[in-house]
Amino acid sequence: MVLKKRLNFGFSGYQIPVIPKAPRSARKRRPCKKLDDQICAFELLAAVAGKLLLESESSASSNAGAPVGKDEFADCRATIKREQMEDDKALDQGSCVESAYIPEAADQEQNFKNVSSKPYHTENKSFLESASTIIGSNSLTNDWSEVKTESCKEVNADAKLQIKVEGGSPYLDDPCDIRIMEGTQKQLDDDSKQTELSVANACSVKAPIEKNVNNSALINSDSSVQLPLYRDPIPCASFVKSRNHVKLGVRDDDDNYFGGYRRSTKIRTFKPTSHIAYRRIRKMLTSRHWKVAPKLKDYDGMKSFYRKRKNMRGDERRRLEILSKRMKFCHHSFAVAYDQEASCESISNKPEKGIKGDIITSLAVPPKGAVVSASVRNHHQKDPKVKFSIKSFKVPELYIEVPETETVGSLKRTVMEAVTAILGSGLRVGVVLQGKKVRDDNRTLQQVGISQNGNLDTLGFTLEPGFTKVPLSLSPKDDTPASASYITDQELSRHPPSAILGLGPPSALSYPPKTKLDKHDENNHELEMLPMNPIDQSADEAVPDSKALAVVPPVNAEALAVVPVYHKNKHSELSQRRTRRPFSVAEVEALVEAVEQLGTGRWRDVKTRAFDNADHRTYVDLKDKWKTLVHTASIASQQRRGEPVPQELLDRVLAAHAYWSQHQAKQHAKQLVDARVQNNVAT
DNA sequence: GTTAGGG
DNA sequence: CCCTAAC
Numbered sequence: 001m002v003l004k005k006r007l008n009f010g011f012s013g014y015q016i017p018v019i020p021k022a023p024r025s026a027r028k029r030r031p032c033k034k035l036d037d038q039i040c041a042f043e044l045l046a047a048v049a050g051k052l053l054l055e056s057e058s059s060a061s062s063n064a065g066a067p068v069g070k071d072e073f074a075d076c077r078a079t080i081k082r083e084q085m086e087d088d089k090a091l092d093q094g095s096c097v098e099s100a101y102i103p104e105a106a107d108q109e110q111n112f113k114n115v116s117s118k119p120y121h122t123e124n125k126s127f128l129e130s131a132s133t134i135i136g137s138n139s140l141t142n143d144w145s146e147v148k149t150e151s152c153k154e155v156n157a158d159a160k161l162q163i164k165v166e167g168g169s170p171y172l173d174d175p176c177d178i179r180i181m182e183g184t185q186k187q188l189d190d191d192s193k194q195t196e197l198s199v200a201n202a203c204s205v206k207a208p209i210e211k212n213v214n215n216s217a218l219i220n221s222d223s224s225v226q227l228p229l230y231r232d233p234i235p236c237a238s239f240v241k242s243r244n245h246v247k248l249g250v251r252d253d254d255d256n257y258f259g260g261y262r263r264s265t266k267i268r269t270f271k272p273t274s275h276i277a278y279r280r281i282r283k284m285l286t287s288r289h290w291k292v293a294p295k296l297k298d299y300d301g302m303k304s305f306y307r308k309r310k311n312m313r314g315d316e317r318r319r320l321e322i323l324s325k326r327m328k329f330c331h332h333s334f335a336v337a338y339d340q341e342a343s344c345e346s347i348s349n350k351p352e353k354g355i356k357g358d359i360i361t362s363l364a365v366p367p368k369g370a371v372v373s374a375s376v377r378n379h380h381q382k383d384p385k386v387k388f389s390i391k392s393f394k395v396p397e398l399y400i401e402v403p404e405t406e407t408v409g410s411l412k413r414t415v416m417e418a419v420t421a422i423l424g425s426g427l428r429v430g431v432v433l434q435g436k437k438v439r440d441d442n443r444t445l446q447q448v449g450i451s452q453n454g455n456l457d458t459l460g461f462t463l464e465p466g467f468t469k470v471p472l473s474l475s476p477k478d479d480t481p482a483s484a485s486y487i488t489d490q491e492l493s494r495h496p497p498s499a500i501l502g503l504g505p506p507s508a509l510s511y512p513p514k515t516k517l518d519k520h521d522e523n524n525h526e527l528e529m530l531p532m533n534p535i536d537q538s539a540d541e542a543v544p545d546s547k548a549l550a551v552v553p554p555v556n557a558e559a560l561a562v563v564p565v566y567h568k569n570k571h572s573e574l575s576q577r578r579t580r581r582p583f584s585v586a587e588v589e590a591l592v593e594a595v596e597q598l599g600t601g602r603w604r605d606v607k608t609r610a611f612d613n614a615d616h617r618t619y620v621d622l623k624d625k626w627k628t629l630v631h632t633a634s635i636a637s638q639q640r641r642g643e644p645v646p647q648e649l650l651d652r653v654l655a656a657h658a659y660w661s662q663h664q665a666k667q668h669a670k671q672l673v674d675a676r677v678q679n680n681v682a683t
Numbered sequence: 684g685t686t687a688g689g690g
Numbered sequence: 691c692c693c694t695a696a697c
Contacts, residue, residue, distance in 0.1 A: 580691075602685095602686095603686070603687095620687095620691085627687095
């Protein structure tokens with residue numbers, strides 16, 4: 001008993017980072033509404049951005065550069081309706097950034113929810129070009145000619161979008177984060193897997209929301225809205241210290257989306273981009289298409305996919321889930337929202353005292369860029385933590401083809417496949433600091449200069465396709481863009497207007513995404529990124545806009561088109577290698593502690609005792625780790641790599657190893673003796 | 684399902 | 691980390 005207690009004590013020392021999750025009950029309760037005509041997701045007309053930029057420019061200047069405060073997003077709910085508007089006009093009305101994401105693609109209990117309920121009409125016709133999110137189309141140009149989806153037809157050429165704000169910010173000038181959600185009402189399969197696409201529109205709505213704003217807004221006080229596309233801080237109303245747990249976009253249900261992640265949100269700063277830049281983005285956005293070959297028959301395959309998913313290792317599944325939750329897909333971008341607050345709590349499990357030195361930045365999004373906001377906060381600990389909030393990434397639009405005769409449900413599934421394909425293609429994350437890619441995954445944040453005092457404003461993350469080479473003919477060319485980095489105009493122009501992505505069996509979609517989006521380590525491992533793209537040539541190259549916190553990788557169609565390759569791959573099925581997750585010192589300590597007590601032959605027990613909550617650590621992992629630890633401890637410290645393990649721990653490792661080796665030897669000897677005795681007795 | 688050990 | 695032989 002004593003032993004047990006001791007052990008438990010030791011274990012408690014290591015708390016596996018808990019991935020915040022909304023209570024199941026909450027997640028379950030998502031009413032599912034039907035949105036026949038609003039089929040997939042909607043697309044926010046980036047056009048509107050122009051105006052916003054201008055507006056934000058003026059208002060932002062005052063607060064530029066300074067941390068604006070925290071939490072609070074204006075809760076503007078919006079629904080998009082069909083309504084047509086001209087681009088230019090839209091431009092003048094405001095801007096919106098949309099993104100759709102699949103919150104719980106993996107979560108079976110998820111129900112779809114249609115957020116819109118009591119829409120208010122906005123005066124301005126903030127033009128939201130509707131489109132099934134993932135169904136790529138030239139939303140910006142309002143050219144739907146290429147969309148060959150039944151559903152899309154509905155929202156066809158004349159489609160207009162109207163923003164309706166429900167319970168918006170009292171501060172009319174505040175940009176609002178408008179989130180539009182909708183989902184399929186049908187379950188994807190027996191497992192009740194459902195896909196939900198939602199469009200989050202971050203809109204700066206000045207005139208727009210003006211009228212129908214319901215002051216009941218969740219943003220009672222400090223509200224800050226973020227304009228994903230801009231850099232400068234946009235002062236929003238008052239910023240108080242109170243940290244309300246403001247919900248984003250949706251009320252109750254919002255928690256279902258961000259619940260765990262966003263129990264509180266923080267204010268980010270934004271800088272307006274130039275009009276020109278905007279145009280450029282716009283242009284760029286309209287230039288790519290994804291085509292997803294409809295494979296409706298594969299629906300069954302999807303089932304099996306999900307079934308398999310179900311059998312996935314916990315950590316893998318979790319990764320997928322997390323990613324799904326955090327990626328807001330839209331045809332041009334998806335956002336990864338990560339609540340630093342929540343993460344902090346989940347990580348440290350300790351109540352935070354005051355938060356000082358909060359640095360929050362969010363920089364302009366270069367074309368194809370990711371909106372990232374990062375903050376560093378001093379936890380008043382020896383080991384200050386750096387938290388990053390990656391607001392959004394951009395992904396290429398998807399192009400889907402679905403026969404007109406297909407059902408909406410089919411369309412949704414197809415979209416689901418497409419999205420899953422992206423996830424499954426094995427995205428990689430890159431880190432760009434001061435314009436240069438940080439490739440050494442083993443360096444600490446401190447070493448690379450990412451600290452509360454440093455370089456956060458020059459920090460960027462990139463999303464890169466897991467594969468650079470497109471083996472099949474799917475690849476238009478081998479001019480696969482360099483993985484990360486700022487996309488230059490040249491690059492843009494160089495990209496083919498569209499690429500075809502043929503989706504294959506869903507089975508290939510089951511790869512857990514490789515991004516580290518769910519990295520919630522307590523060890524400052526947030527930056528521990530996946531290996532950079534092997535073919536990446538932009539490595540260590542200066543990135544044009546080093547200021548951009550978010551640099552988006554050319555996660556383009558070509559690169560992503562590689563997904564189908566998997567189908568041909570024999571090993572494609574769920575054989576994706578797990579992402580590397582280096583043991584933290586804390587984990588090592590817990591491991592050592594456990595092994596000291598239990599010995600080296602009871603990994604199951606070690607796992608149960610010390611890592612029971614660490615789903616991503618199997619007992620085999622622990623065993624392997626111990627193996628490497630023993631090795632590490634026996635070599636010169638010079639030869640050791642990765643996060644240095646305290647010599648003290650290594651000593652314990654050797655000691656324990658020696659002890660248990662001997663112990664084991666004794667056991668064996670004893671057994672042998674016993675056996676002999678037995679034999680002798682027998683004979 | 685666990686262990687142990689090579690890859 | 692993966693894979694597998696051997697419990």
